[in-house]
Ligand code: HEM
């Protein structure tokens with residue numbers, strides 16, 4: 001990390017494309033190559049606020065978390081209805097006998113049962129973004145147990161069903177034997193895992209969030225509450241996971257320079273992000289597949305962001321559809337959308353017009369993932385648990401980790417010229433996510449982006465690349481004009497402050513002019529503490545993003561988990577500011593930190 005020492009100064013569309021037309025999404029950096037009860041919620045929130053305002057270990061609230069255990073995997077049996085239903089929404093529906101479904105196993109057709117409905121997916125198997133094998137291996141089965149945690153709950157609505165999937169009718173069970181035959185076989189390890197998770201859920205329901213006093217506590221708890229497949233997807237990073245580790249250790253190379261005997265009774269960590277109010281200078285980074293951790297998935301974040309006043313950025317690969325998320329949104333709640341651009345531009349256009357139509361507030365264009373990183377934990381666990389063991393590792397392109405599946409969808413041809421095209425499609429602010437060099441930050445500014453997120457995708461893409469915070473330091477050294485004038489000054493002791501020690505912050509040099517147009521700089525990756533957030537802001541970031549932290553929080557406590565996480569960050573940010581002698585975010589300046597080799 002040389003910059004630290006050298007300067008002190010698809011083709012398939014997920015959330016964005018639920019309709020059958022925009023169903024297929026694509027795939028590259030822009031280089032040419034409900035919570036269970038309000039009462040419980042209130043108890044937790046009040047408990048959490050009190051707890052975080054005073055020593056956190058005093059927080060002993062006991063409450064049920066809002067995890068709903070009646071969803072998968074317990075649905076395996078209950079998904080198969082015993083009764084015949086003759087009508088749905090007032091319309092007569094065809095009934096398909098269990099015998100007919102089972103007989104199809106020996107035919108050329110692929111039929112599956114999902115939540116009591118029978119589908120013919122013969123023409124769809126080869127275009128299924130989750131791969132052919134998962135369906136082939138489970139043909140003529142009730143696949144709800146596999147399907148539900150990985151797909152939005154409105155995926156099977158007529159408007160969202162790909163034309164190649166045929167809905168045949170409702171399942172009619174003819175015998176207990178046939179019901180048994182329809183069930184997906186659960187392996188011994190999956191069975192053991194179910195029991196392990198349920199036991200842990202029970203423990204956490206008893207304890208509430210009382211033992212979660214920092215974000216790493218959420219991490220340990222989430223590991224216990226996730227399936228192996230889910231945990232591998234969340235925790236995994238590229239290759240040797242060096243960048244993932246450095247994302248956090250780089251913050252440890254920055255030391256504070258606190259000023260003492262300043263009145264810090266009142267402190268305000270609120271800010272505006274792209275013009276929208278935020279309680280703290282931190283947002284929920286877009287992260288796919290929240291349902292792998294909790295059945296309500298991204299909706300937990302939407303509700304938790306609303307009640308705590310922070311901003312959620314929705315992943316293109318969210319496991320809840322964009323419509324589900326926007327329906328859960330409160331009036332005027334800002335939501336940002338993370339976009340992967342489809343190589344079929346008409347489909348990409350559909351997504352962008354949906355974003356415009358649904359009133360989302362900004363687009364984060366992710367550019368560090370023209371292809372998926374090689375995430376080995378993900379690949380190994382997926383091979384062990386779900387992919388057929390014989391074919392999973394035939395050749396690299398055939399590995400079936402969750403991430404591999406998702407990235408088979410993103411356009412690798414995306415390049416800087418496409419930014420112009422994107423700007424023509426929307427009036428929303430466009431932020432380039434995944435910038436890892438000063439050159440690309442300058443390019444983003446020159447080509448009209450409204451900002452950049454200095455990010456390496458949580459270490460999940462190119463291993464041993466720079467960290468968000470080190471790229472910020474690179475910008476400070478080589479292109480300080482991109483920063484707000486107050487942040488262009490060096491880190492460490494200031495001559496002006498030594499001469500005027502009563503002042504908290506150095507003056508802005510009169511020679512420094514703001515940029516011609518507003519350009520925001522955000523940082524993410526490895527932010528686990530309020531101190532990390534404050535360091536990034538001292539060095540010139542406008543705000544930061546947190547990915548895994550919120551995935552873990554919602555895994556553990558659903559909406560309340562997200563709320564609790566925000567309270568933890570808020571408490572830590574405010575106490576860091578106080579201990580630094582700062583009472584508002586504008587006080588946070590480079591002179592308050594120093595970088596150690
Ligand atoms: C019936 C229509 C179906 C549609 C429209 C559909 C759609 C999708 C989509 C869009 C993805 C992309 C990955 C993501 O972003 O989540 C996906 C992944 C996946 N689907 Fe489906 N799917 C269907 C049926 C099924 C069935 C029948 C099964 C199981 C037998 C299944 C199992 C999976 C799995 C396992 C993944 C990959 C995620 C992972 O690797 O964990 N899907 N599906």
Ligand SMILES: Cc1cc2nc3c(=O)[nH]c(=O)nc-3n(C[C@H](O)[C@H](O)[C@H](O)COP(=O)(O)O)c2cc1C
Nearest residue numbers: 234285286287288315366457458525526546547548
């Ligand atoms: C499980 C997981 C899924 C992610 N999915 C996406 C995604 O769909 N789109 C995207 O732009 N970034 C995605 N990211 C990256 C995050 O937006 C963010 O850059 C990263 O998580 C920040 O690092 P942190 O996890 O250490 O906070 C994902 C990260 C994780 C951990």
